[in-house]
Amino acid sequence: MNSRSSHHLALPVGTTLDRYIMNRQHAFAYATGELSQLLRDIALAGKIIHREVNRAGLIDLTGGMGVQNVQGESQQKLDVIADIRFNRALKNGGEVCAIISEEEEEIILTGNNHAKYVVAIDPLDGSSNIDVNVSIGTIFSIYRRVTPIGSEPTIEDFLQGGHEQVAAGYILYGSSTILVYTTGHTVDGFTYDASLGEFILSHPDIKSPPDGTIYSCNDGNTDLYDEPVKAYLADCRRKHYTARYVGSLVADFHRNLLKGGIYLYPPTPKNPDGKLRLLYECYPLAFIAERAGCKAVTQSGSVLDIPAHSLHQRTPIYMGAPAMVKNLLSLF
Ligand SMILES: O=P(O)(O)OC[C@H]1O[C@](O)(COP(=O)(O)O)[C@@H](O)[C@@H]1O
Numbered sequence: 001m002n003s004r005s006s007h008h009l010a011l012p013v014g015t016t017l018d019r020y021i022m023n024r025q026h027a028f029a030y031a032t033g034e035l036s037q038l039l040r041d042i043a044l045a046g047k048i049i050h051r052e053v054n055r056a057g058l059i060d061l062t063g064g065m066g067v068q069n070v071q072g073e074s075q076q077k078l079d080v081i082a083d084i085r086f087n088r089a090l091k092n093g094g095e096v097c098a099i100i101s102e103e104e105e106e107i108i109l110t111g112n113n114h115a116k117y118v119v120a121i122d123p124l125d126g127s128s129n130i131d132v133n134v135s136i137g138t139i140f141s142i143y144r145r146v147t148p149i150g151s152e153p154t155i156e157d158f159l160q161g162g163h164e165q166v167a168a169g170y171i172l173y174g175s176s177t178i179l180v181y182t183t184g185h186t187v188d189g190f191t192y193d194a195s196l197g198e199f200i201l202s203h204p205d206i207k208s209p210p211d212g213t214i215y216s217c218n219d220g221n222t223d224l225y226d227e228p229v230k231a232y233l234a235d236c237r238r239k240h241y242t243a244r245y246v247g248s249l250v251a252d253f254h255r256n257l258l259k260g261g262i263y264l265y266p267p268t269p270k271n272p273d274g275k276l277r278l279l280y281e282c283y284p285l286a287f288i289a290e291r292a293g294c295k296a297v298t299q300s301g302s303v304l305d306i307p308a309h310s311l312h313q314r315t316p317i318y319m320g321a322p323a324m325v326k327n328l329l330s331l332f
């Protein structure tokens with residue numbers, strides 16, 4: 001993996017997340033440690049969810065809650081557990097003044113009005129895969145608030161736009177648990193070693209291949225997609241590209257990020273704005289994708305340029321290797 005600019009501190013594989021964050025912080029004269037602590041708080045909640053996911057079948061954490069979330073989706077027990085755990089870690093950590101979560105309709109005020117940051121989070125991504133032991137994840141996006149420190153945060157703090165994220169990341173609970181994040185420079189991955197209780201640097205400075213042969217989309221909806229998307233998928237088949245679709249956005253994204261591929265969640269008549277949520281699924285993954293050399297677009301431009309106007313707004317998304325995204329867009 002090639003290293004980037006001078007202030008990228010090439011730390012060796014095996015460095016703990018804590019040490020990495022500390023070293024990174026020292027690279028920025030204006031850094032005051034709050035963002036570092038916030039990232040640690042997210043990692044802590046991630047360790048707890050790792051444990052819950054691994055023993056979900058043993059402690060009756062599978063199945064639904066019998067209630068629906070603001071998206072009209074039936075909430076799984078782990079959706080709620082993950083929501084509670086991340087909110088608690090962010091509240092107790094003291095660095096976050098407000099949170100928006102896929103599982104809650106309104107802004108969650110933490111009471112830390114002195115804090116500088118707000119977080120948008122998908123506590124458990126890939127809910128349809130929870131009960132069948134398939135990889136699932138968590139996605140997060142961090143902004144520096146725009147409302148005055150000490151005041152009550154408002155929706156303004158969350159509608160700043162994709163480019164205003166100060167950090168974004170995800171945790172993938174798969175065959176191993178990995179935390180991948182960026183603060184706007186490199187994208188780095190840390191694998192969780194449960195025996196040490198530590199996230200360890202395993203994927204420094206991730207660079208995604210410029211092209212790929214993997215395509216990921218819900219093929220079952222193909223006849224509902226627009227002609228250009230249908231034409232692109234037909235072209236992938238003609239070229240015998242590999243179809244891979246886990247149905248957990250984080251897992252499909254992570255594979256394609258490392259191997260080169262494209263993930264498509266197009267609009268359909270039922271979901272003219274697509275299914276995925278802008279603030280806590282598409283913005284954060286687009287922020288990571290672009291820093292790793294990928295593209296994240298809709299048919300009309302970069303996902304990061306989409307204006308944010310509501311907490312749970314949705315957007316179509318095409319995300320992956322630049323050459324594949326370019327080919328797709330050339331068909332629109
Ligand atoms: O079942 P579909 O329509 O293919 O949708 C799958 C997509 O929906 C999601 O499950 C939505 O995320 P949540 O599980 O967080 O609601 C994505 O992870 C996944 O990529």
Ligand SMILES: [Mg+2]
Binds near residue numbers: 122281
């Ligand atoms: Mg999700």
Ligand SMILES: [Mg+2]
Binds near residue numbers: 123124125126127
């Ligand atoms: Mg979710």
